[in-house]
Amino acid sequence: MLPLVVIIGPTGIGKSSLGLALAQQIDGEIISGDSVQVYQKLDIGSAKPTTQELRLVPHHLIDCLDPKEPFTAAQFKELASSRIEEIRGRGHVPIVVGGTGLYIRSLLDPYDFAEHGSEQIRFHWKEYALKHGNLALHKVLEQRDPETSRLLHPNNVLRIIRALEVQELTGKPFSSQRQFKDDEYQPLNPAVLYIGLTAPRQVIYDRINRRCEIMLEEGLLEETLNLLNMGYSSTLKPMQSIGYRHALWCLKGLVTKSEMLRLLQRDTRHFAKRQLTWFRRDPRISWHDTEGGLDPILKVLIRTCRAYQTRVE
DSSP states (O other), rough: OOOOOEESSSSTSSSSHHHHHHHHHTTTTEEEEEEETTBOOOOOOTTTOOOHHHHHEESSSSOOBTTTOOOOHHHHHHHHHHHHHHHTTTTTTEEEOOOOOOHHHHHHSSSOOOOOOOOOHHHHHHHHHOOOOOHHHHHHHHHOOOOHHHSSSOOOHHHHHHHHHHHHHSOOOGGGOOOOTTTTOOOOOTTTTEEEEEEOOOHHHHHHHHHHHHHHHHHHHHHHHHHHHHHHHHHHHTTSTTTHHHHHHHHSSOOOHHHHHHHHHHHHHHHHHHHHHHHHHHHOOOEEEEOOOOOHHOOOOOOOOHHHHHOOO
């Protein structure tokens, strides 16, 4: 029996390092569960694996799309599910590594993403947002679907438009059409090893602060400027992700480089806190503290995976 390993946790905790080390030991292939690494040219800000790391084991869902192309949780679910079957078909172990909570949840649980929609409705609300602003668009959603509006930030225009689109097409609020409640977790297949990495809060924050410094040292500002010079709009969704939007602030002269670093560190820490809040609700995750290093965790995972690999189905 071939297991499916899923490694989650906050940014900077060591997910990629653990996944890479594990893959080399158990004939594994890595599937990225990150919403920005899927894009080409966005390397430093998304903390993509290095060229050398990519050569060590096969990686999937990295550098797949042009930054102008949309990418949704529904697409991730479809592509990741397909890759899992392909990897198992080769007799290898799929290892999903990432911290985008909705992506991971969509893969493990029966989220139903309806891809049918109305381009006319979407265009109408895009034009409405451009003319009246994001707050006005959010106000419309608040009037039609208060529950969903509470979950979405006014700047999350794409999700707000999607909620309005679904409401207009079905006559029912988007919040009423979830396939299951977010706090209900169905049992996983026994072959799924759902691993969470954590550490004391200050350890996580120290790692994040240093990671942000390294991103600047490696050329985050230059990478962002190159993207702009290639004609990519600053309003593209991946360009508004953590790291890139901070670089844009600096390039536009809105903040100094030192202030940009401070804000990047602060917002990344806040993001890590939200990641942990999301994942800690899921009782199916087996948590491991990384403060003592990854080797003890790696040994446990290797032993468990090999036990699955030798088990007769």
